[in-house]
Amino acid sequence: MTEIVHTPYTPWPERKCADPRVANQAQYVDGLTEILSYQAPMQAVELFQAYGKAAGLLKIAASVRRRFEYALNKAEKSGDVVIVREKDPEAKSDDDSVQWIVRLPHQPPVIVRDLGTRGFAEIPMSELAAVVLDIRSWDELAGREDIYRAVLEHYGLQKLTALVKRRLNAVLEQYF
Structure with a gap:
């Protein structure tokens, strides 16, 4: 398979914010x-x-x-x-x-990024769908196991956890 093109995940350089319990x-x-x-x-x-x-x-x-x-x-x-x-x-x-x-209004609805500081559960489903679409475009006969492995590789993950499987199965059911 070909490597998925992605944008590096850029975390916000944290600064002090107003207390959300009393912020306007x-x-x-x-x-x-x-x-x-x-x-x-x-x-x-x-x-x-x-x-x-x-x-x-x-x-x-x-x-x-x-x-x-x-x-x-x-x-x-x-x-x-x-x-x-x-x-x-x-x-x-x-x-x-x-x-x-x-x-934000000027930002695209989907940006394929690396995992960065996010957990797998924090990746938008639409981003996961774009990654799966890239995988399917290289190999339209790719099965679930192939897709699981390619997504794990894209995000630099080693283990196919129940969470990863549940989210990817939901993507396959919703978008494909």
């Missing part, structure tokens, strides 16, 4: 859009965690997550961000923000 909309938008300028498209939950960590939080409580979701929805309505809701097997419900893939 302008403070949320400032911090969230700065993170997105480096890391988008990305899952909303990953975005909340990056912001929360920069604000000194160790964990995102449910009440804080709801504040983030509210701020992000307002930012979407004002045109500051774009949110695409993808079906993700890790989501607990249809309205779970794990399924929100967030980017």
Whole structure:
């Protein structure tokens, strides 16, 4: 197989953000859009965690997550961000923000990147689908095991875990 062309993952150079428990909309938008300028498209939950960590939080409580979701929805309505809701097997419900893939309006909806500092569960399903499409374009007869191996190789992973298999199977069912 040919090597998948990708963009290096660029993590946000963390800086102090306003406390999300008391931040106003302008403070949320400032911090969230700065993170997105480096890391988008990305899952909303990953975005909340990056912001929360920069604000000194160790964990995102449910009440804080709801504040983030509210701020992000307002930012979407004002045109500051774009949110695409993808079906993700890790989501607990249809309205779970794990399924929100967030980017700035000028950014492309999908960027194939290396894993970087992300965990496999944080890769947008649309990005995984683009990787699988690249694999299938080289070998349209590639079976699931071939696809699993090629995706693992692309992201520099060694082990086919239940998580990896579940997400890739969902991609194959949704997109192919």
